[in-house]
Amino acid sequence: MNKFLAWPLMTLVLSGSALLAGCNSGPPTLYQWESYQPEVYEYFKGETPKEAQAEALERDLQKIASTGKTPPPGYHAHLGLLYLSMGKDDQMVQQFRTEKTLFPESGAYMDFLLKNAKTGDTK
Amino acid sequence: MISRSLKLMAGLLALAVLGGCVSPKTVDYSAYKQARPKTILVLPPLNDSPDVKASYAMLSQVTFPLAEAGYYVLPIALVDETFRQNGLTTPADIHQAPADKLRSIFGADAALYITVTEYGTRYMVISSETAVTATAKLVDLKTGTTLWTGAARASSEEGGNNGGGGLVGMLITAAVKQIINSSTDAGYPIAGVASNRLLSAGHPAGLLYGPRSPKYGTD
Numbered sequence: 001m002n003k004f005l006a007w008p009l010m011t012l013v014l015s016g017s018a019l020l021a022g023c024n025s026g027p028p029t030l031y032q033w034e035s036y037q038p039e040v041y042e043y044f045k046g047e048t049p050k051e052a053q054a055e056a057l058e059r060d061l062q063k064i065a066s067t068g069k070t071p072p073p074g075y076h077a078h079l080g081l082l083y084l085s086m087g088k089d090d091q092m093v094q095q096f097r098t099e100k101t102l103f104p105e106s107g108a109y110m111d112f113l114l115k116n117a118k119t120g121d122t123k
Numbered sequence: 124m125i126s127r128s129l130k131l132m133a134g135l136l137a138l139a140v141l142g143g144c145v146s147p148k149t150v151d152y153s154a155y156k157q158a159r160p161k162t163i164l165v166l167p168p169l170n171d172s173p174d175v176k177a178s179y180a181m182l183s184q185v186t187f188p189l190a191e192a193g194y195y196v197l198p199i200a201l202v203d204e205t206f207r208q209n210g211l212t213t214p215a216d217i218h219q220a221p222a223d224k225l226r227s228i229f230g231a232d233a234a235l236y237i238t239v240t241e242y243g244t245r246y247m248v249i250s251s252e253t254a255v256t257a258t259a260k261l262v263d264l265k266t267g268t269t270l271w272t273g274a275a276r277a278s279s280e281e282g283g284n285n286g287g288g289g290l291v292g293m294l295i296t297a298a299v300k301q302i303i304n305s306s307t308d309a310g311y312p313i314a315g316v317a318s319n320r321l322l323s324a325g326h327p328a329g330l331l332y333g334p335r336s337p338k339y340g341t342d
Contacts, residue, residue, distance in 0.1 A: 029191055030190065030191055030193070030335065030336065031190060031191070033187060036186070037183055037184050037186060037187060037315075038183075040183040040186075040199050040200050041179065041180065041183035041184070041311070043200045044179040044182070044183060044200065044203075045179075072186060072187070072190050072196075073186065073190045073194075073195050073196045073197075073198070074186055074190075074196060074197065074198035074199060074201070077198035077201050078198050078199075078200055078201060080201070081198070081200055081201045081204060099198070103195050105161055105162045105195035105230070106162075106195060106197070106198075106230070107230065108227075108228075108229070108230025109197060109228065109229045109230050109231075112228055112229075113201070113205075
């Protein structure tokens with residue numbers, strides 16, 4: 001092949017495949033979302049039991065852990081809310097603390113909730 | 124002579140710059156950039172549509188665009204629960220809550236006030252359209268300043284793909300669509316599109332990137 005043509009051709013092919021790859025995977029996200037938003041909607045609709053909602057989120061958490069990515073803001077806090085409504089206070093506390101560790105911005109609110117949980121106000 | 128041509132060039136440059144500014148949407152981001160919010164509290168949306176599902180279908184899908192834009196978004200359902208425990212049970216009541224209270228309880232820098240103005244399916248002879256429209260206002264909770272406002276609409280009829288097949292084909296498509304639209308919550312996925320359109324960063328007149336985004340400070 002003509003030496004002068006080969007180089008531009010290769011760039012063209014490479015950029016083309018880069019474009020295609022971009023189409024397949026979509027832009028990379030900051031977080032691994034899984035079913036967080038649908039589960040939040042499920043919570044509001046109240047049609048499935050809280051236990052099933054918590055199980056779905058825990059299952060997805062395993063998936064997220066296996067890829068080494070981070071769950072989105074609110075994920076652990078939402079699990080905490082589900083455990084609160086199931087009366088599992090220890091697991092609730094653990095989830096609120098994880099939220100605070102992953103996202104220090106949540107600190108003020110998580111502390112407020114943990115304080116209320118201790119005095120039993122949130123029940 | 125040189126200074127004259129320089130002046131002329133400066134004039135032309137100014138014209139070019141001004142010309143660029145006459146694009147349909149211009150937003151003043153100065154207050155927003157000064158405030159640099161890190162955390163956003165999304166309040167349950169007001170609902171001006173006849174469908175009661177509108178508010179929570181929208182609310183449950185705002186976290187994705189905002190968090191991917193680089194903000195910490197306070198946990199949606201937990202926040203709603205906290206409002207309820209404090210006697211605020213409707214979006215209208217919650218939208219009246221004082222800013223300093225919101226800031227002290229939730230530790231949020233800014234609050235997002237959303238109104239859903241359209242949500243649902245309109246049935247017509249040939250087609251049915253499911254559409255969602257919402258407006259939003261981002262308010263600094265320290266100063267009460269409005270940092271940003273926006274509006275977006277999403278519709279099942281976007282792109283206008285008639286799919287071919289003539290009039291009979293169109294009638295069948297319409298019938299099938301009506302069944303789908305009425306049997307499930309057809310507004311929910313459309314609300315997701317509207318939410319992403321309204322609240323993602325990196326497009327003209329949109330929200331700015333937040334501190335958790337690698338693109339923070341580039342817009």
